[in-house]
Amino acid sequence: MTETSFMTEFPGVSEEAWRALVDKALKGAKFDDALVSQTHDGLAIKPLYTRQDETVPDPAGLPGRAPFARGFRQIVDQPAWDIRQLHASGNPAEANKQILADLEGGATSVTLRLAAPEQNGITIASDADLARTLEGVYLEFIRIALEPGADFVSAAQHLMALWTKRDLANDAASGSFGADPLGSLARAGGLPMSLDQALEQAVALARTTSGTYPLVTALLADGRPYHDGGASEAMELACLAATLVAYLRAAERGGLGPSDALHQIGFALAVDADQFLSIAKLRAARSLINRIAKVSGAQDALPGLRLQAQTSARMMTRRDPQVNLLRTTTAAAAAALGGADSITVLPFTWAMGATDPFAQRIARNIQLILQEESSLGRVLDSSGGSWYVETLTRQLAEKAWELFQRIEAEGGMAQALAKGSVQAMIREIAQARQRAVDTAEEELIGVTAFPQLTDGQPSVEPRPLPESLDDPAVTVEPVPLRRPAEPFERLRDAADAFAEKTGARPQVFLANLGKPSEFSGPARYAANLFACGGIEAASGDGASTAKAAAKAFKSSGARIACLCSSDDVYASLGADTAQALAKAGAGYIYLAGRPGDLRKTLKAAGVEEFVHKGCDMVAALKKAQDVLGLARN
Numbered sequence: 001m002t003e004t005s006f007m008t009e010f011p012g013v014s015e016e017a018w019r020a021l022v023d024k025a026l027k028g029a030k031f032d033d034a035l036v037s038q039t040h041d042g043l044a045i046k047p048l049y050t051r052q053d054e055t056v057p058d059p060a061g062l063p064g065r066a067p068f069a070r071g072f073r074q075i076v077d078q079p080a081w082d083i084r085q086l087h088a089s090g091n092p093a094e095a096n097k098q099i100l101a102d103l104e105g106g107a108t109s110v111t112l113r114l115a116a117p118e119q120n121g122i123t124i125a126s127d128a129d130l131a132r133t134l135e136g137v138y139l140e141f142i143r144i145a146l147e148p149g150a151d152f153v154s155a156a157q158h159l160m161a162l163w164t165k166r167d168l169a170n171d172a173a174s175g176s177f178g179a180d181p182l183g184s185l186a187r188a189g190g191l192p193m194s195l196d197q198a199l200e201q202a203v204a205l206a207r208t209t210s211g212t213y214p215l216v217t218a219l220l221a222d223g224r225p226y227h228d229g230g231a232s233e234a235m236e237l238a239c240l241a242a243t244l245v246a247y248l249r250a251a252e253r254g255g256l257g258p259s260d261a262l263h264q265i266g267f268a269l270a271v272d273a274d275q276f277l278s279i280a281k282l283r284a285a286r287s288l289i290n291r292i293a294k295v296s297g298a299q300d301a302l303p304g305l306r307l308q309a310q311t312s313a314r315m316m317t318r319r320d321p322q323v324n325l326l327r328t329t330t331a332a333a334a335a336a337l338g339g340a341d342s343i344t345v346l347p348f349t350w351a352m353g354a355t356d357p358f359a360q361r362i363a364r365n366i367q368l369i370l371q372e373e374s375s376l377g378r379v380l381d382s383s384g385g386s387w388y389v390e391t392l393t394r395q396l397a398e399k400a401w402e403l404f405q406r407i408e409a410e411g412g413m414a415q416a417l418a419k420g421s422v423q424a425m426i427r428e429i430a431q432a433r434q435r436a437v438d439t440a441e442e443e444l445i446g447v448t449a450f451p452q453l454t455d456g457q458p459s460v461e462p463r464p465l466p467e468s469l470d471d472p473a474v475t476v477e478p479v480p481l482r483r484p485a486e487p488f489e490r491l492r493d494a495a496d497a498f499a500e501k502t503g504a505r506p507q508v509f510l511a512n513l514g515k516p517s518e519f520s521g522p523a524r525y526a527a528n529l530f531a532c533g534g535i536e537a538a539s540g541d542g543a544s545t546a547k548a549a550a551k552a553f554k555s556s557g558a559r560i561a562c563l564c565s566s567d568d569v570y571a572s573l574g575a576d577t578a579q580a581l582a583k584a585g586a587g588y589i590y591l592a593g594r595p596g597d598l599r600k601t602l603k604a605a606g607v608e609e610f611v612h613k614g615c616d617m618v619a620a621l622k623k624a625q626d627v628l629g630l631a632r633n
Contacts, residue, residue, distance in 0.1 A: 015050055039277065040232040040429050043395045049387035059390055060283070063380040064303060066294075068286040069393055070381040071339040072305050079108060080377020081335075082143060082342035083367045084308070088113035088121050089354045089463060092132035095122045098360060100136055105361060106368045109143035109342060116149025117469035118188035118478075130158040131165065139168055143342075144175040145266075145308075150191050152179035153201050156218070174215040176266050179205055182243050182413050183222040186229075186422075189478030190469045195414055197473075202247070203254035206264040210256065217266040217306070219247050223285075226422070227270035228314050229479035230430020233281045234396055236269065238403035239422065241288045242413035248296055249412070258298035267305065271331040271338070272312035278331060279383050280392035282309060282338030287397045288404070309335035310344040316351040317485040319492055320446025321458065324348035329366050336376040337383050343367055351483065352460040423477045430482045437484040438618045447485045448617065451492075451531045453505065487618045488532050494625055494632040495534020505536040506628045508590075509558035511549045511581060512540045513565035513573050522564040522592035529592075529611055530562070533621030535628075546573060550580035560627055562590035563607065570595050575605035582606040588627040590620070 019031070026034055035047045061067060064074030085102040087095050087110065099110055112133065113121040124130050134144070139162070148155035156177040163173045181198035185191050191198055206218035223231075223240040231239065244265065251261030269285055271278040285307060293299045311331040316324050325348045335343045345366050347359035355363075370376045383389040403425070410416040417423070436442040443449040499505045508530045512519040519542060527537040538556040543549035553561050561581045563574060570593070578589055591607045599610065611620050625632065 015048070015052070018048065040433060041234040041396070041399050043234075043392070043399065045392075049391055051387065053387045053391045055394065058385075059394060060381075060384050063384075066290055066299070066302075068290040068302055069283040069397075070384050072286065072303055072307070072341075073339075073380065074303075076378060076380055079371060081340055081371070082109040083107045083364055083371070084109040084111055084143075084145065084342040084344045085360065085364055086111045086113060086310070086344050086346065088147075091123060092129045095133050096135050098357070099134070101357060102360060102364055103137065103142065105364055107364050109145065110137070111145040111147060111344060113147040114149060114151075114155055115466070116151060116184075116188075117190075117192070118466050119147075119149045120463050120466045121147070121149075124155065124158060127158050127161045127165075131162055134162065139163065139166055140172045142174075145342075146176060146178040148178055150181070150184045150188070150193075150198065152177055152181075153205060156205055170212050171214050173213050176217045176220060177205060177209065178220045178266075179218055180220040180222050180243075182246060182417065183220070183225045185474070185476055186417055186479045187225040188469055190472030190475040192469065192471075193473050195474050199247075199250040200254060203251050203256060206251060206261065207254065207256055210260050210264055217264050219265045220268060221247060221265055222268040224268055224270045224310060224313075225479055226426055227312060228481045229423075229426045230314065230433055230482040231426045232429045233277050233284075234399035234403055235425060235429060237281060237285055237288060237396065237400035238407060239413070240267065240269065240285060241292060241400065241404040242407040242416070244289065244292055245408070246413045248292070248298075258293075258296040259301045262293060262296070262298040262301035263304060265305075266308060268308040268310065270312045270314075271309045271335045271340075272315045273327040273330045275330050275334040275337075276389060276392060277396075278309075278334035279338040280389055280396050282307060282335065282340060283381070283383075283389070283393040284397040284400060286339070287393070288400060291401070306341040307339070308342045308344070309338070309340035311335075311346045313346060313350065313481060314483050316346060316348075316483065317444060317447050318351045318489050319457075319485065320452055321348050321352060323446040324350070325362065325366070326445075328363070329370075332366055333370055333374075333376060336370055337381075339381055349458060349460045351485075352458070353462040354460065356460070417476045420477045423479055426479060434482070434484055434487070438487065438616055440613050440617060442484075444485050444488075447488050448532050449528065451528070453531055453534065453536060488621075490632055491533040491618070491621050491625065493534075494630045498628070498630045499534075506534065506625070506630060507536050507538050507556065507558040507560075508624065509553045509556045509561040509586075510537050510539040511553060511561050511563045511577060512542045513549065513563065513577060514542060514544070514569040516542060518566040518569050519564045522566075525613070526562045526564055526590070526592040526611065529617060529620070530624065532617060533625060535621070535624060543577070544573075546576035546580040549573075549577045550584040553581055553586060554584050559586070560588045560590070560624055561586040562592055562611070564592045567593065567595055567598065570598055570602065574598065574602050574607070578602060578606040588624065590624075 037045045060069040063070040085107040115121040115123045146155050179202040209218040221243040223236040226239040227236045311328045328345045345363040347355040347363045349359045407416045540552040590609050
């Protein structure tokens with residue numbers, strides 16, 4: 001048979017030729033500034049990747065083989081991943097109704113988050129409580145994963161007692177006891193026992209499980225507490241790797257060899273709306289686990305490991321929560337394409353409080369559509385071979401290893417948490433992320449971009465406050481959940497309270513000057529900005545004189561104003577209009593734009609703040625609310 005190449009008739013195009021055309025289109029703008037973005041780990045995201053980006057041919061190998069970036073499996077299982085629903089509230093009877101509805105609706109496994117210090121969850125105080133929670137659940141078919149907090153021993157004993165009561169064979173029991181002393185310490189800020197005692201208990205549980213339940217893991221190396229606190233992708237991976245090493249060392253001290261210990265450890269990561277970074281993170285996680293297993297002499301345990309993905313809690317918003325459906329769908333698709341063994345989609349009302357049956361149904365249906373209708377699980381690692389994804393995977397793994405080594409240099413994960421160095425690194429990244437959101441460098445749809453003042457919020461029961469950790473034996477600085485949307489949500493809450501109290505929304509008058517072509521862009525920006533703080537914009541029609549603008553302001557009933565127009569109009573009308581607005585009673589005057597050399601003149605005329613893309617939106621909105629007399633919590 002003669003081979004035919006269909007590319008020979010098409011001339012090749014070099015990257016240099018492409019760059020020449022790009023530079024021409026950029027008209028003098030710098031390539032890196034215009035087209036190359038940076039992740040929070042400082043990794044460059046280029047607009048184009050080619051074969052030259054491969055450091056070695058076929059860097060990820062084959063699915064089911066080292067370095068395992070392409071997955072721990074060699075064949076496509078049916079179903080491709082566990083559709084795992086999270087249950088984290090209510091008493092056992094209420095939780096049981098939700099669990100049965102989920103399983104009847106297509107879920108294939110269940111996570112039970114149990115009530116614990118600093119953790120909301122289902123209250124399980126006895127074997128009977130867990131039996132009631134899982135009444136009617138066919139445990140021989142359903143994998144049960146626990147998130148027990150620090151009291152993982154009692155939780156595991158309750159589940160083992162239930163398996164025994166149901167006469168379930170040991171090799172049929174399937175699940176995870178979720179013992180994660182380091183993650184519990186980081187999330188809650190303390191433990192009721194010393195960390196050494198907690199690790200000894202976790203290893204003892206692993207020894208019991210290893211000899212008794214072949215389909216059960218005792219420990220969990222979990223990156224989600226650090227992700228929720230604001231960690232970058234590489235930092236989350238570094239914490240996962242450092243936790244794994246800490247548990248392998250503790251297991252060795254407790255008489256459990258590396259291979260047996262690795263069999264007893266599950267892994268969990270968060271996935272968010274940045275689809276490609278999430279895909280690369282899951283792939284990089286497996287390569288890091290492989291690297292640690294290779295050094296530990298535990299590579300034979302790798303094919304049986306399970307990697308759980310959960311949609312990010314920190315990306316969820318209370319405002320315009322329906323947009324969370326889009327975020328979680330994107331994140332779940334990334335988890336599937338990244339090769340997660342189980343996926344949990346948080347309900348779209350998660351940030352608001354306890355979830356209802358509708359939100360639970362939509363969460364599992366997102367996965368069912370991805371699995372059954374979109375067929376995302378029919379190909380192992382469908383992103384493998386993509387120069388972009390392979391490069392990003394390699395970069396993330398390298399950066400994560402560097403951060404992991406920094407944690408190890410501190411003495412390991414326990415010492416790094418005790419010293420606060422992990423918390424400091426995460427806090428620095430979280431603050432940078434918050435600044436990016438506050439200045440509109442990164443947008444949150446429905447919160448900082450296109451906010452709806454009448455957003456039709458669903459009615460959701462608030463979650464009760466979790467019990468506090470009394471008299472802890474060990475404490476560290478906790479890693480709290482940091483949602484970038486929170487500062488804006490507090491502003492919106494204050495505006496809603498004001499509207500409920502007064503019967504009218506707080507207002508800003510947009511003093512539009514000149515023709516629509518001159519003021520429409522700045523006016524749209526200003527209206528969006530103030531809506532982010534729950535402040536309604538009353539717009540002028542386009543005044544041609546300062547007197548007309550002041551008259552329109554007076555008629556609007558607003559107490560603050562924002563000039564909106566072009567720099568040319570600001571030069572001719574800006575100062576006079578600012579003075580006229582001040583005389584008409586404007587308590588505070590903004591100007592939309594960057595007027596350059598006019599700034600000093602406009603400030604002298606009464607403009608007190610300039611708002612534009614890149615300004616601190618939260619600070620500007622707080623000032624507006626203070627002037628308007630809004631009270632914030």
